[in-house]
Amino acid sequence: MGEVSENFRCGMVSIVGRPNVGKSTLLNAILGQKVAIVSKVPQTTRNQIRGIYNDERGQIVFIDTPGLVLGKDKLDQLLKKISVGMMQDADCIIHLVDTHDPVGQEEEEIVNRLKSLKVPIILGLNKVDLKGRCIPEYLTLWERMKGRSVHEMKSFTLLPLSGRKGTNIDKLLDILFENLPKGPALYPQDMLLDVPQKIVIADIIREKLLAIMRDEVPHAVAVFVEDIQQRPKKLIHIRAQILVERESQKMIVIGKKGEVLKRVGTLAREELEYLLESKVFLELYVKAKKNWRDNDAILQELGYDF
Ligand SMILES: Nc1nc2c(ncn2[C@@H]2O[C@H](COP(=O)(O)OP(=O)(O)OP(=O)(O)O)[C@@H](O)[C@H]2O)c(=O)[nH]1
Numbered sequence: 439m440g441e442v443s444e445n446f447r448c449g450m451v452s453i454v455g456r457p458n459v460g461k462s463t464l465l466n467a468i469l470g471q472k473v474a475i476v477s478k479v480p481q482t483t484r485n486q487i488r489g490i491y492n493d494e495r496g497q498i499v500f501i502d503t504p505g506l507v508l509g510k511d512k513l514d515q516l517l518k519k520i521s522v523g524m525m526q527d528a529d530c531i532i533h534l535v536d537t538h539d540p541v542g543q544e545e546e547e548i549v550n551r552l553k554s555l556k557v558p559i560i561l562g563l564n565k566v567d568l569k570g571r572c573i574p575e576y577l578t579l580w581e582r583m584k585g586r587s588v589h590e591m592k593s594f595t596l597l598p599l600s601g602r603k604g605t606n607i608d609k610l611l612d613i614l615f616e617n618l619p620k621g622p623a624l625y626p627q628d629m630l631l632d633v634p635q636k637i638v639i640a641d642i643i644r645e646k647l648l649a650i651m652r653d654e655v656p657h658a659v660a661v662f663v664e665d666i667q668q669r670p671k672k673l674i675h676i677r678a679q680i681l682v683e684r685e686s687q688k689m690i691v692i693g694k695k696g697e698v699l700k701r702v703g704t705l706a707r708e709e710l711e712y713l714l715e716s717k718v719f720l721e722l723y724v725k726a727k728k729n730w731r732d733n734d735a736i737l738q739e740l741g742y743d744f
């Protein structure tokens with residue numbers, strides 16, 4: 439890196455919102471590369487994903503958070519803790535909403551937590567490509583919670599967005615750079631992602647599962663990478679466990695004659711080979727563990743610390 443200008447800005451930006459509003463899609467669009475997995479089912483993101491954006495104006499560390507849910511099991515509670523924790527650490531927050539979908543129960547909880555924070559907030563009106571009619575509902579919610587009109591709110595910006603189409607991403611970056619503090623970069627400038635490798639790999643496998651599974655199963659699935667080994671001839675051997683809650687789900691994940699698991703394995707291996715720039719041997723096996731979402735030891739194995 440050359441000389442750092444005194445106007446260089448750097449800060450952390452949390453993307454918060456309820457599940458499925460498009461937080462991870464937005465992050466990928468900003469970075470121009472897939473760093474976070476995406477699916478049509480809620481609770482796709484289960485960890486804190488840090489994606490790093492660099493240009494001549496500065497560095498932005500984006501934190502993609504799990505969608506805030508009001509569920510009761512321990513995993514729901516942990517996801518909520520991550521999501522809320524990230525609101526507090528940020529220099530700026532994007533509250534992302536799905537304008538195609540009415541205001542939900544979780545939304546009130548989110549705004550309630552955000553409304554008293556001092557940091558700048560951008561209300562990202564996402565999925566405008568779908569021409570949803572719910573924008574006024576979200577404005578009304580904020581106005582009700584703050585007790586004043588959106589135009590009178592300080593450090594509050596409204597921005598229509600589409601992560602899928604890339605609409606207003608440049609505008610979003612302009613607004614963020616205006617709002618972030620001056621300061622040196624937090625990460626090396628060639629670094630795109632700060633997430634443990636085991637979690638990146640587990641997420642890719644889970645994304646392929648979510649793309650193929652339907653109904654109740656996604657909620658019940660977790661992936662745990664047990665072992666990564668560099669073998670001779672540039673081969674990486676990865677062993678991963680797919681966790682479900684019931685024997686019946688195990689049968690669904692495996693499929694007739696193992697065909698579902700095989701498809702998942704092939705798709706995941708292709709993406710891993712691209713990512714790791716190496717041949718990959720992927721060993722997947724499925725285990726049923728009742729109520730793992732409430733089991734401390736398992737949650738810890740999955741990378742959640744308490
Ligand atoms: N039409 C449209 N669809 C979008 C847009 N952004 C995301 N989606 C879709 O919405 C679904 C959810 O996207 P994600 O990016 O996984 O949402 P998320 O907020 O990260 O979800 P969680 O991780 O579960 O909290 C996927 O099917 C996306 O393809 C958008 O701008 N327009």
Ligand SMILES: [Mg+2]
Nearest residue numbers: 461462482483
């Ligand atoms: Mg996500």
